[in-house]
Amino acid sequence: MRSLLVIIDGLGDDPIPEWNGLTPFQYAEHKNMDELIRLGAYSEVSICEDDFIPESLSCILRLLGVQQQDFPTNRAYLELLAHDRDISEYEMVLRCNLVSVDENDMLVSFNGQGLSAKDMAEAAKACNEFWQGIEFMHLSMYRNLLILDKDRRILDNCVIPPPHESMGENINLLLREIKQQSLLLRHFIEGTGKKLERFNHGDIRYMLYPWGPSERKSLPDFQALHGLKGAAVCEAEIVRGIAKGLQLTAPKIAGATADIDTDIAAKAAVTLNLLNENDFVLTHFNGADEAAHRYDYQGKAEFISAIDKEFLEKIINNVREPLRIVICGDHVTSSRSGKHNKNVGPVIAAQLNTAAIPVKINNYQDILTFLMRASDMRG
Structure with missing residues:
Protein backbone atom coordinates (compact mmCIF):
# COMPACT_ATOMS: atom_id res chain seq x y z
CA MET A 1 0.00 0.00 0.00
CA THR A 73 19.46 25.39 12.58
CA ASN A 74 18.00 27.55 9.81
CA ARG A 75 16.53 27.01 6.37
CA ALA A 76 18.73 29.13 4.08
CA TYR A 77 21.07 26.22 3.26
CA LEU A 78 18.19 24.02 2.12
CA GLU A 79 16.75 26.86 0.04
CA LEU A 80 20.14 27.05 -1.64
CA LEU A 81 20.04 23.29 -2.35
CA ALA A 82 16.64 23.80 -3.96
CA HIS A 83 18.42 25.77 -6.68
CA ASP A 84 21.11 23.11 -7.19
CA ARG A 85 23.74 25.14 -5.33
CA ASP A 86 25.89 24.12 -2.42
CA ILE A 87 28.43 25.76 -0.14
CA SER A 88 31.66 24.57 1.41
CA GLU A 89 32.28 24.00 5.10
CA TYR A 90 33.97 27.42 5.18
CA GLU A 91 30.90 29.35 4.01
CA MET A 92 27.47 30.27 5.34
CA VAL A 93 24.21 31.40 3.75
CA LEU A 94 21.54 33.82 4.99
CA ARG A 95 17.99 34.45 3.89
CA CYS A 96 17.47 38.01 2.69
CA ASN A 97 13.96 39.48 2.38
CA LEU A 98 12.95 42.57 0.47
CA VAL A 99 11.01 44.45 3.16
CA SER A 100 9.22 47.79 3.46
CA VAL A 101 9.57 50.35 6.24
CA ASP A 102 7.51 53.45 7.09
CA GLU A 103 8.59 57.00 7.94
CA ASN A 104 8.96 56.03 11.61
CA ASP A 105 11.36 53.17 10.75
CA MET A 106 8.71 50.58 11.59
CA LEU A 107 8.66 47.34 9.59
CA VAL A 108 5.54 47.41 7.40
CA SER A 109 5.99 44.21 5.38
CA PHE A 110 8.38 41.29 5.05
CA ASN A 111 7.46 40.58 1.42
CA GLY A 112 7.92 43.74 -0.65
CA GLN A 113 4.31 44.78 -0.15
CA GLY A 114 3.35 47.54 -2.59
CA LEU A 115 5.66 46.31 -5.35
CA SER A 116 4.60 44.17 -8.31
CA ALA A 117 6.41 40.96 -9.24
CA LYS A 118 8.15 42.93 -12.00
CA ASP A 119 9.18 45.63 -9.51
CA MET A 120 10.63 43.03 -7.15
CA ALA A 121 12.63 41.44 -9.96
CA GLU A 122 13.96 44.88 -10.86
CA ALA A 123 14.78 45.58 -7.22
CA ALA A 124 16.77 42.34 -7.00
CA LYS A 125 18.57 43.21 -10.21
CA ALA A 126 19.50 46.62 -8.78
CA CYS A 127 21.08 44.91 -5.76
CA ASN A 128 22.72 42.06 -7.67
CA GLU A 129 26.12 43.56 -8.40
CA PHE A 130 29.59 42.83 -7.12
CA TRP A 131 29.74 43.07 -3.33
CA GLN A 132 33.16 42.47 -1.85
CA GLY A 133 32.79 39.28 0.17
CA ILE A 134 29.07 38.67 -0.51
CA GLU A 135 27.32 36.74 -3.28
CA PHE A 136 23.73 37.93 -3.77
CA MET A 137 21.35 35.28 -5.15
CA HIS A 138 17.77 36.16 -6.12
CA LEU A 139 15.25 33.32 -5.71
CA SER A 140 11.77 34.67 -6.44
CA MET A 141 9.59 37.66 -5.60
CA TYR A 142 10.87 39.05 -2.27
CA ARG A 143 13.14 36.08 -1.51
CA ASN A 144 16.92 36.23 -1.83
CA LEU A 145 19.98 34.54 -0.36
CA LEU A 146 23.39 35.85 0.66
CA ILE A 147 26.50 33.63 0.53
CA LEU A 148 29.61 34.70 2.42
CA ASP A 149 32.52 33.36 4.45
CA LYS A 150 31.49 31.60 7.64
CA ASP A 151 31.33 33.86 10.70
CA ARG A 152 30.70 32.04 13.95
CA ARG A 153 29.66 35.27 15.68
CA ILE A 154 26.67 35.46 13.34
CA LEU A 155 25.93 31.73 13.27
CA ASP A 156 26.15 31.16 17.02
CA ASN A 157 25.50 34.42 18.81
CA CYS A 158 23.62 36.85 16.60
CA VAL A 159 19.88 37.17 17.25
CA ILE A 160 18.06 38.31 14.10
CA PRO A 161 14.26 38.29 14.52
CA PRO A 162 12.41 36.74 11.55
CA PRO A 163 10.86 39.61 9.56
CA HIS A 164 7.47 37.90 9.19
CA GLU A 165 7.23 37.73 12.99
CA SER A 166 8.32 41.36 13.51
CA MET A 167 5.69 43.53 11.84
CA GLY A 168 5.37 46.96 13.46
CA GLU A 169 8.77 46.82 15.15
CA ASN A 170 11.62 49.28 14.69
CA ILE A 171 13.93 48.19 11.85
CA ASN A 172 16.99 49.71 13.49
CA LEU A 173 16.49 47.63 16.61
CA LEU A 174 15.71 44.50 14.59
CA LEU A 175 18.95 44.74 12.58
CA ARG A 176 21.13 46.37 15.23
CA GLU A 177 22.88 43.20 16.34
CA ILE A 178 23.76 41.91 12.87
CA LYS A 179 25.13 45.35 11.95
CA GLN A 180 27.23 45.36 15.11
CA GLN A 181 28.56 41.84 14.52
CA SER A 182 29.37 42.28 10.82
CA LEU A 183 30.68 45.45 9.21
CA LEU A 184 30.40 43.65 5.86
CA LEU A 185 26.64 43.10 6.27
CA ARG A 186 26.16 46.61 7.64
CA HIS A 187 27.67 48.06 4.46
CA PHE A 188 25.52 45.70 2.38
CA ILE A 189 22.27 46.69 4.13
CA GLU A 190 23.02 50.40 3.86
CA GLY A 191 24.40 50.18 0.31
CA THR A 192 21.43 48.26 -1.07
CA GLY A 193 19.07 50.65 0.71
CA LYS A 194 20.45 53.45 -1.43
CA LYS A 195 20.06 51.39 -4.60
CA LEU A 196 16.40 50.75 -3.74
CA GLU A 197 15.50 54.40 -3.23
CA ARG A 198 13.93 54.66 -6.70
CA PHE A 199 11.28 52.13 -5.64
CA ASN A 200 10.20 54.15 -2.59
CA HIS A 201 6.77 55.78 -2.68
CA GLY A 202 5.14 58.16 -0.25
CA ASP A 203 6.35 57.41 3.26
CA ILE A 204 7.33 53.82 2.39
CA ARG A 205 10.90 52.81 1.61
CA TYR A 206 12.39 49.42 0.76
CA MET A 207 15.47 47.65 2.03
CA LEU A 208 17.04 44.19 2.31
CA TYR A 209 16.78 42.28 5.58
CA PRO A 210 19.39 39.47 6.09
CA TRP A 211 18.39 36.82 8.64
CA GLY A 212 18.34 33.08 9.34
CA PRO A 213 22.06 32.28 8.94
CA SER A 214 22.85 28.61 8.30
CA GLU A 215 25.77 26.38 7.35
CA ARG A 216 26.16 23.15 5.43
CA LYS A 217 24.07 20.37 6.97
CA SER A 218 23.39 16.84 5.71
Whole structure:
Protein backbone atom coordinates (compact mmCIF):
# COMPACT_ATOMS: atom_id res chain seq x y z
CA MET A 1 0.00 0.00 0.00
CA ARG A 2 1.31 3.42 -0.97
CA SER A 3 1.10 6.63 1.04
CA LEU A 4 0.36 10.26 0.15
CA LEU A 5 1.03 13.17 2.51
CA VAL A 6 -0.65 16.41 1.42
CA ILE A 7 0.68 19.41 3.31
CA ILE A 8 -1.35 22.57 2.92
CA ASP A 9 1.14 24.98 4.43
CA GLY A 10 -0.38 27.01 7.26
CA LEU A 11 -3.73 25.17 6.93
CA GLY A 12 -4.86 25.96 10.48
CA ASP A 13 -5.95 29.48 11.36
CA ASP A 14 -7.58 31.62 14.02
CA PRO A 15 -11.36 32.18 14.04
CA ILE A 16 -12.45 34.98 11.70
CA PRO A 17 -14.97 37.35 13.36
CA GLU A 18 -16.46 38.30 9.98
CA TRP A 19 -17.36 34.62 9.50
CA ASN A 20 -18.93 34.21 12.94
CA GLY A 21 -15.79 32.59 14.31
CA LEU A 22 -15.22 30.09 11.48
CA THR A 23 -11.66 29.48 10.30
CA PRO A 24 -10.81 29.54 6.57
CA PHE A 25 -10.78 25.71 6.60
CA GLN A 26 -14.22 25.57 8.19
CA TYR A 27 -15.56 28.23 5.81
CA ALA A 28 -14.17 26.59 2.67
CA GLU A 29 -16.09 24.08 0.57
CA HIS A 30 -14.34 20.69 0.64
CA LYS A 31 -16.65 17.82 -0.19
CA ASN A 32 -13.74 15.50 -1.04
CA MET A 33 -12.05 16.12 2.29
CA ASP A 34 -15.43 15.49 3.93
CA GLU A 35 -15.63 12.15 2.13
CA LEU A 36 -12.16 11.22 3.37
CA ILE A 37 -13.21 12.15 6.89
CA ARG A 38 -16.22 9.86 6.50
CA LEU A 39 -13.93 7.01 5.38
CA GLY A 40 -11.26 7.70 7.99
CA ALA A 41 -10.84 10.28 10.71
CA TYR A 42 -10.59 13.98 11.47
CA SER A 43 -8.53 15.38 14.31
CA GLU A 44 -6.72 18.56 15.30
CA VAL A 45 -3.02 18.36 16.09
CA SER A 46 -0.07 20.66 16.73
CA ILE A 47 2.90 19.38 14.73
CA CYS A 48 5.49 21.50 16.50
CA GLU A 49 3.90 20.95 19.94
CA ASP A 50 6.14 22.76 22.46
CA ASP A 51 9.47 21.55 21.06
CA PHE A 52 10.31 24.36 18.62
CA ILE A 53 8.99 27.52 17.05
CA PRO A 54 6.19 27.01 14.50
CA GLU A 55 7.90 27.20 11.10
CA SER A 56 7.94 25.03 8.00
CA LEU A 57 11.49 23.66 8.15
CA SER A 58 11.15 21.88 11.49
CA CYS A 59 7.47 20.96 11.13
CA ILE A 60 7.86 19.38 7.68
CA LEU A 61 11.01 17.50 8.71
CA ARG A 62 9.08 16.17 11.71
CA LEU A 63 6.22 15.05 9.45
CA LEU A 64 8.80 13.21 7.33
CA GLY A 65 10.22 11.37 10.32
CA VAL A 66 13.53 13.23 10.71
CA GLN A 67 14.76 13.37 14.29
CA GLN A 68 15.07 16.78 15.91
CA GLN A 69 18.84 16.45 16.42
CA ASP A 70 19.18 16.24 12.62
CA PHE A 71 17.28 19.48 11.93
CA PRO A 72 19.35 22.30 10.38
CA THR A 73 19.46 25.39 12.58
CA ASN A 74 18.00 27.55 9.81
CA ARG A 75 16.53 27.01 6.37
CA ALA A 76 18.73 29.13 4.08
CA TYR A 77 21.07 26.22 3.26
CA LEU A 78 18.19 24.02 2.12
CA GLU A 79 16.75 26.86 0.04
CA LEU A 80 20.14 27.05 -1.64
CA LEU A 81 20.04 23.29 -2.35
CA ALA A 82 16.64 23.80 -3.96
CA HIS A 83 18.42 25.77 -6.68
CA ASP A 84 21.11 23.11 -7.19
CA ARG A 85 23.74 25.14 -5.33
CA ASP A 86 25.89 24.12 -2.42
CA ILE A 87 28.43 25.76 -0.14
CA SER A 88 31.66 24.57 1.41
CA GLU A 89 32.28 24.00 5.10
CA TYR A 90 33.97 27.42 5.18
CA GLU A 91 30.90 29.35 4.01
CA MET A 92 27.47 30.27 5.34
CA VAL A 93 24.21 31.40 3.75
CA LEU A 94 21.54 33.82 4.99
CA ARG A 95 17.99 34.45 3.89
CA CYS A 96 17.47 38.01 2.69
CA ASN A 97 13.96 39.48 2.38
CA LEU A 98 12.95 42.57 0.47
CA VAL A 99 11.01 44.45 3.16
CA SER A 100 9.22 47.79 3.46
CA VAL A 101 9.57 50.35 6.24
CA ASP A 102 7.51 53.45 7.09
CA GLU A 103 8.59 57.00 7.94
CA ASN A 104 8.96 56.03 11.61
CA ASP A 105 11.36 53.17 10.75
CA MET A 106 8.71 50.58 11.59
CA LEU A 107 8.66 47.34 9.59
CA VAL A 108 5.54 47.41 7.40
CA SER A 109 5.99 44.21 5.38
CA PHE A 110 8.38 41.29 5.05
CA ASN A 111 7.46 40.58 1.42
CA GLY A 112 7.92 43.74 -0.65
CA GLN A 113 4.31 44.78 -0.15
CA GLY A 114 3.35 47.54 -2.59
CA LEU A 115 5.66 46.31 -5.35
CA SER A 116 4.60 44.17 -8.31
CA ALA A 117 6.41 40.96 -9.24
CA LYS A 118 8.15 42.93 -12.00
CA ASP A 119 9.18 45.63 -9.51
CA MET A 120 10.63 43.03 -7.15
CA ALA A 121 12.63 41.44 -9.96
CA GLU A 122 13.96 44.88 -10.86
CA ALA A 123 14.78 45.58 -7.22
CA ALA A 124 16.77 42.34 -7.00
CA LYS A 125 18.57 43.21 -10.21
CA ALA A 126 19.50 46.62 -8.78
CA CYS A 127 21.08 44.91 -5.76
CA ASN A 128 22.72 42.06 -7.67
CA GLU A 129 26.12 43.56 -8.40
CA PHE A 130 29.59 42.83 -7.12
CA TRP A 131 29.74 43.07 -3.33
CA GLN A 132 33.16 42.47 -1.85
CA GLY A 133 32.79 39.28 0.17
CA ILE A 134 29.07 38.67 -0.51
CA GLU A 135 27.32 36.74 -3.28
CA PHE A 136 23.73 37.93 -3.77
CA MET A 137 21.35 35.28 -5.15
CA HIS A 138 17.77 36.16 -6.12
CA LEU A 139 15.25 33.32 -5.71
CA SER A 140 11.77 34.67 -6.44
CA MET A 141 9.59 37.66 -5.60
CA TYR A 142 10.87 39.05 -2.27
CA ARG A 143 13.14 36.08 -1.51
CA ASN A 144 16.92 36.23 -1.83
CA LEU A 145 19.98 34.54 -0.36
CA LEU A 146 23.39 35.85 0.66
CA ILE A 147 26.50 33.63 0.53
CA LEU A 148 29.61 34.70 2.42
CA ASP A 149 32.52 33.36 4.45
CA LYS A 150 31.49 31.60 7.64
CA ASP A 151 31.33 33.86 10.70
CA ARG A 152 30.70 32.04 13.95
CA ARG A 153 29.66 35.27 15.68
CA ILE A 154 26.67 35.46 13.34
CA LEU A 155 25.93 31.73 13.27
CA ASP A 156 26.15 31.16 17.02
CA ASN A 157 25.50 34.42 18.81
CA CYS A 158 23.62 36.85 16.60
CA VAL A 159 19.88 37.17 17.25
CA ILE A 160 18.06 38.31 14.10
CA PRO A 161 14.26 38.29 14.52
CA PRO A 162 12.41 36.74 11.55
CA PRO A 163 10.86 39.61 9.56
CA HIS A 164 7.47 37.90 9.19
CA GLU A 165 7.23 37.73 12.99
CA SER A 166 8.32 41.36 13.51
CA MET A 167 5.69 43.53 11.84
CA GLY A 168 5.37 46.96 13.46
CA GLU A 169 8.77 46.82 15.15
CA ASN A 170 11.62 49.28 14.69
CA ILE A 171 13.93 48.19 11.85
CA ASN A 172 16.99 49.71 13.49
CA LEU A 173 16.49 47.63 16.61
CA LEU A 174 15.71 44.50 14.59
CA LEU A 175 18.95 44.74 12.58
CA ARG A 176 21.13 46.37 15.23
CA GLU A 177 22.88 43.20 16.34
CA ILE A 178 23.76 41.91 12.87
CA LYS A 179 25.13 45.35 11.95
CA GLN A 180 27.23 45.36 15.11
CA GLN A 181 28.56 41.84 14.52
CA SER A 182 29.37 42.28 10.82
CA LEU A 183 30.68 45.45 9.21
CA LEU A 184 30.40 43.65 5.86
CA LEU A 185 26.64 43.10 6.27
CA ARG A 186 26.16 46.61 7.64
CA HIS A 187 27.67 48.06 4.46
CA PHE A 188 25.52 45.70 2.38
CA ILE A 189 22.27 46.69 4.13
CA GLU A 190 23.02 50.40 3.86
CA GLY A 191 24.40 50.18 0.31
CA THR A 192 21.43 48.26 -1.07
CA GLY A 193 19.07 50.65 0.71
CA LYS A 194 20.45 53.45 -1.43
CA LYS A 195 20.06 51.39 -4.60
CA LEU A 196 16.40 50.75 -3.74
CA GLU A 197 15.50 54.40 -3.23
CA ARG A 198 13.93 54.66 -6.70
CA PHE A 199 11.28 52.13 -5.64
CA ASN A 200 10.20 54.15 -2.59
CA HIS A 201 6.77 55.78 -2.68
CA GLY A 202 5.14 58.16 -0.25
CA ASP A 203 6.35 57.41 3.26
CA ILE A 204 7.33 53.82 2.39
CA ARG A 205 10.90 52.81 1.61
CA TYR A 206 12.39 49.42 0.76
CA MET A 207 15.47 47.65 2.03
CA LEU A 208 17.04 44.19 2.31
CA TYR A 209 16.78 42.28 5.58
CA PRO A 210 19.39 39.47 6.09
CA TRP A 211 18.39 36.82 8.64
CA GLY A 212 18.34 33.08 9.34
CA PRO A 213 22.06 32.28 8.94
CA SER A 214 22.85 28.61 8.30
CA GLU A 215 25.77 26.38 7.35
CA ARG A 216 26.16 23.15 5.43
CA LYS A 217 24.07 20.37 6.97
CA SER A 218 23.39 16.84 5.71
CA LEU A 219 19.97 15.25 6.14
CA PRO A 220 19.37 11.49 6.40
CA ASP A 221 18.44 9.59 3.27
CA PHE A 222 14.63 9.09 3.26
CA GLN A 223 14.78 5.56 1.86
CA ALA A 224 17.40 4.53 4.40
CA LEU A 225 15.32 6.12 7.16
CA HIS A 226 11.99 4.47 6.33
CA GLY A 227 12.71 1.71 3.82
CA LEU A 228 10.50 3.53 1.30
CA LYS A 229 11.12 4.95 -2.14
CA GLY A 230 9.86 8.53 -2.01
CA ALA A 231 9.11 11.61 -4.11
CA ALA A 232 7.89 15.16 -3.59
CA VAL A 233 5.65 17.53 -5.55
CA CYS A 234 6.57 21.04 -4.43
CA GLU A 235 7.71 24.47 -5.53
CA ALA A 236 8.46 26.42 -2.33
CA GLU A 237 12.25 26.63 -2.00
CA ILE A 238 12.36 25.25 1.53
CA VAL A 239 10.36 22.14 0.58
CA ARG A 240 12.37 21.52 -2.58
CA GLY A 241 15.50 21.87 -0.45
CA ILE A 242 14.17 19.36 2.08
CA ALA A 243 13.33 16.97 -0.77
CA LYS A 244 16.82 17.26 -2.24
CA GLY A 245 18.42 16.89 1.18
CA LEU A 246 16.44 13.70 1.85
CA GLN A 247 17.15 12.35 -1.67
CA LEU A 248 13.48 12.47 -2.68
CA THR A 249 12.67 12.73 -6.38
CA ALA A 250 11.30 16.25 -6.93
CA PRO A 251 10.50 17.06 -10.58
CA LYS A 252 10.01 20.65 -11.72
CA ILE A 253 6.42 21.34 -12.78
CA ALA A 254 5.47 23.93 -15.37
CA GLY A 255 2.94 26.35 -13.89
CA ALA A 256 3.70 25.46 -10.28
CA THR A 257 4.35 28.38 -7.96
CA ALA A 258 4.68 28.83 -4.21
CA ASP A 259 1.46 30.85 -3.96
CA ILE A 260 -2.28 30.64 -4.63
CA ASP A 261 -1.74 30.99 -8.40
CA THR A 262 -0.06 27.58 -8.64
CA ASP A 263 -1.29 25.08 -11.25
CA ILE A 264 -3.16 22.69 -8.94
CA ALA A 265 -4.24 20.36 -11.77
CA ALA A 266 -0.62 19.97 -12.89
CA LYS A 267 0.36 19.01 -9.34
CA ALA A 268 -2.42 16.41 -9.31
CA ALA A 269 -1.21 14.87 -12.58
CA VAL A 270 2.39 14.66 -11.39
CA THR A 271 1.30 13.26 -8.01
CA LEU A 272 -0.63 10.47 -9.73
CA ASN A 273 2.37 9.59 -11.91
CA LEU A 274 4.72 9.54 -8.93
CA LEU A 275 2.35 7.31 -6.94
CA ASN A 276 2.78 4.70 -9.68
CA GLU A 277 6.55 4.67 -9.14
CA ASN A 278 7.04 5.35 -5.43
CA ASP A 279 5.95 4.04 -2.05
CA PHE A 280 5.50 7.53 -0.60
CA VAL A 281 4.70 10.92 -2.13
CA LEU A 282 4.64 14.31 -0.44
CA THR A 283 2.59 17.00 -2.20
CA HIS A 284 3.00 20.49 -0.77
CA PHE A 285 0.84 23.59 -1.36
CA ASN A 286 2.27 26.87 -0.09
CA GLY A 287 -0.46 29.33 -1.08
CA ALA A 288 -2.58 29.08 2.08
CA ASP A 289 0.38 30.23 4.16
CA GLU A 290 1.15 33.12 1.82
CA ALA A 291 -2.48 34.26 1.79
CA ALA A 292 -2.62 34.25 5.59
CA HIS A 293 0.59 36.28 5.80
CA ARG A 294 -1.22 38.86 3.64
CA TYR A 295 -4.27 38.73 6.00
CA ASP A 296 -6.25 37.36 3.05
CA TYR A 297 -8.54 34.85 4.77
CA GLN A 298 -10.94 34.87 1.79
CA GLY A 299 -8.13 33.93 -0.59
CA LYS A 300 -6.96 31.24 1.83
CA ALA A 301 -10.42 29.67 2.01
CA GLU A 302 -10.81 29.77 -1.77
CA PHE A 303 -7.40 28.12 -2.22
CA ILE A 304 -8.36 25.30 0.17
CA SER A 305 -11.57 24.79 -1.84
CA ALA A 306 -9.57 24.74 -5.09
CA ILE A 307 -7.20 22.08 -3.72
CA ASP A 308 -10.20 19.98 -2.75
CA LYS A 309 -11.79 20.27 -6.20
CA GLU A 310 -8.80 20.32 -8.54
CA PHE A 311 -6.40 18.05 -6.65
CA LEU A 312 -8.14 15.72 -4.21
CA GLU A 313 -11.02 14.90 -6.52
CA LYS A 314 -8.55 13.79 -9.20
CA ILE A 315 -6.58 11.71 -6.72
CA ILE A 316 -9.67 9.99 -5.31
CA ASN A 317 -11.14 9.30 -8.76
CA ASN A 318 -7.95 8.07 -10.43
CA VAL A 319 -6.05 6.06 -7.82
CA ARG A 320 -6.90 2.40 -8.28
CA GLU A 321 -4.58 0.71 -5.78
CA PRO A 322 -4.82 0.89 -1.98
CA LEU A 323 -3.62 4.25 -0.71
CA ARG A 324 -3.12 5.84 2.67
CA ILE A 325 -3.63 9.59 2.61
CA VAL A 326 -3.07 12.31 5.21
CA ILE A 327 -4.00 15.96 4.67
CA CYS A 328 -2.67 18.45 7.20
CA GLY A 329 -0.80 21.69 7.71
CA ASP A 330 2.70 22.05 9.06
CA HIS A 331 1.84 24.87 11.46
CA VAL A 332 -1.01 27.32 11.96
CA THR A 333 -0.79 30.64 10.10
CA SER A 334 -3.16 33.28 11.41
CA SER A 335 -4.95 35.44 8.84
CA ARG A 336 -5.61 37.92 11.64
CA SER A 337 -2.03 38.46 12.82
CA GLY A 338 -0.21 37.24 9.71
CA LYS A 339 2.00 35.10 11.96
CA HIS A 340 2.61 31.41 12.62
CA ASN A 341 1.53 29.88 15.94
CA LYS A 342 1.59 26.55 17.77
CA ASN A 343 -2.15 26.01 17.88
CA VAL A 344 -3.72 22.80 16.62
CA GLY A 345 -4.70 22.48 12.98
CA PRO A 346 -6.87 20.06 10.95
CA VAL A 347 -5.60 16.56 10.16
CA ILE A 348 -7.52 14.18 7.88
CA ALA A 349 -6.41 10.54 7.56
CA ALA A 350 -8.02 7.81 5.47
CA GLN A 351 -7.41 4.71 3.36
CA LEU A 352 -8.71 4.34 -0.19
CA ASN A 353 -9.47 1.21 -2.22
CA THR A 354 -9.18 -1.14 0.72
CA ALA A 355 -11.24 -2.32 3.66
CA ALA A 356 -11.71 0.53 6.11
CA ILE A 357 -9.82 0.25 9.37
CA PRO A 358 -10.16 2.45 12.44
CA VAL A 359 -7.83 5.46 12.20
CA LYS A 360 -6.96 7.65 15.16
CA ILE A 361 -4.54 10.57 14.94
CA ASN A 362 -3.73 12.17 18.29
CA ASN A 363 -0.27 13.58 17.51
CA TYR A 364 2.42 13.75 14.84
CA GLN A 365 3.75 10.31 15.82
CA ASP A 366 0.39 8.82 14.83
CA ILE A 367 0.71 10.48 11.40
CA LEU A 368 4.14 8.87 10.93
CA THR A 369 2.92 5.47 12.09
CA PHE A 370 -0.01 5.64 9.69
CA LEU A 371 2.03 6.74 6.65
CA MET A 372 5.40 5.06 7.02
CA ARG A 373 4.60 1.41 7.72
CA ALA A 374 7.08 -0.13 5.27
CA SER A 375 6.17 -3.74 5.99
CA ASP A 376 2.83 -3.61 4.19
CA MET A 377 3.48 -0.85 1.65
CA ARG A 378 3.27 -3.22 -1.28
CA GLY A 379 0.60 -5.41 0.18
